[in-house]
Amino acid sequence: TACSSKYVLSQMHPMWHGPLEVPGGDHQSPIDIAVKKAVFDSELKPLESSYDPQTCQQIWNNGYSFLVEYDDTTDKNTLKGGPLQDKYRLCQFHFHWGESNDWGSEHTVDRRLFPAELHLVHWNSDRYTLFEEAVMEENGLAVIGIFLKVGKRHEGLQKLVDALPAIRHKDSVVEFTRFDPASLFPSNIDDYWTYHGSLTTPPLTESVTWIVMKQHIEVSHDQLAVFRSLLFTSAEEEVQKSMVNNFRVQQPLRGRAVRSSFT
Ligand SMILES: CN(C)c1nnc([C@H](N)S(N)(=O)=O)s1
Ligand SMILES: [Zn+2]
Numbered sequence: 001t002a003c004s005s006k007y008v009l010s011q012m013h014p015m016w017h018g019p020l021e022v023p024g025g026d027h028q029s030p031i032d033i034a035v036k037k038a039v040f041d042s043e044l045k046p047l048e049s050s051y052d053p054q055t056c057q058q059i060w061n062n063g064y065s066f067l068v069e070y071d072d073t074t075d076k077n078t079l080k081g082g083p084l085q086d087k088y089r090l091c092q093f094h095f096h097w098g099e100s101n102d103w104g105s106e107h108t109v110d111r112r113l114f115p116a117e118l119h120l121v122h123w124n125s126d127r128y129t130l131f132e133e134a135v136m137e138e139n140g141l142a143v144i145g146i147f148l149k150v151g152k153r154h155e156g157l158q159k160l161v162d163a164l165p166a167i168r169h170k171d172s173v174v175e176f177t178r179f180d181p182a183s184l185f186p187s188n189i190d191d192y193w194t195y196h197g198s199l200t201t202p203p204l205t206e207s208v209t210w211i212v213m214k215q216h217i218e219v220s221h222d223q224l225a226v227f228r229s230l231l232f233t234s235a236e237e238e239v240q241k242s243m244v245n246n247f248r249v250q251q252p253l254r255g256r257a258v259r260s261s262f263t
Pocket of ligand 2: 094095096119200
């Protein structure tokens with residue numbers, strides 16, 4: 001689907017860590033979420049997701065992360081409610097992680113880093129007909145962020161982990177079907193923080209309503225180790241580089257309010 005081929009691919013360089021700034025960009029992501037400074041908003045509704053596992057198409061290594069892509073040509077995978085005024089369509093999900101379990105997430109909570117973070121990327125299909133349009137517009141995208149902690153094995157994740165050796169190198173892709181993204185949700189998705197920010201990789205456009213879950217999910221040490229067995233580099237390159245630390249550093253809040261759906 002367009003949502004990940006054109007934008008995430010070409011401008012991604014594995015060692016890219018900023019400081020590539022959007023000129024004048026003051027709504028950049030990720031950020032540190034200072035829990036005590038978050039403002040409870042009773043108007044925030046529960047999130048409503050409806051995903052069809054049959055529309056899962058492929059999993060591939062784009063040279064910066066690995067993406068699980070869905071058919072986003074119809075409204076079969078939708079997200080609405082929460083802070084969202086419109087209906088959004090899932091196009092892909094991916095992860096960010098560290099070389100050790102001590103860091104790897106993009107967002108932090110009271111400066112606390114998690115070993116990894118899952119992003120489910122959606123675009124506003126009420127207002128736009130193509131992902132490419134939505135990615136440039138305010139309220140064009142909605143990304144759900146879910147923290148990963150190392151603990152017990154995540155049964156839902158294992159099918160994905162088993163597919164990773166087949167996409168070790170940049171630009172490798174394999175068919176991946178019948179995967180329910182909601183299997184990666186924590187039990188409680190009603191408690192979240194939300195703020196207006198940006199994509200965390202080029203084009204860094206400030207078009208994202210971020211919805212960061214308070215509750216993390218647990219994955220095993222071995223499952224996370226398989227993430228780290230991926231490579232930034234393509235099969236042809238002489239020097240192979242492990243795909244680790246593919247996160248952006250936290251950006252200034254610049255006066256933005258972070259709202260919480262819980263007290
Ligand atoms: C254009 N798309 C789908 C994306 N562009 N950047 C993405 C980043 N990986 S993130 N972390 O979702 O902002 S996802
Ligand atoms: Zn991401």
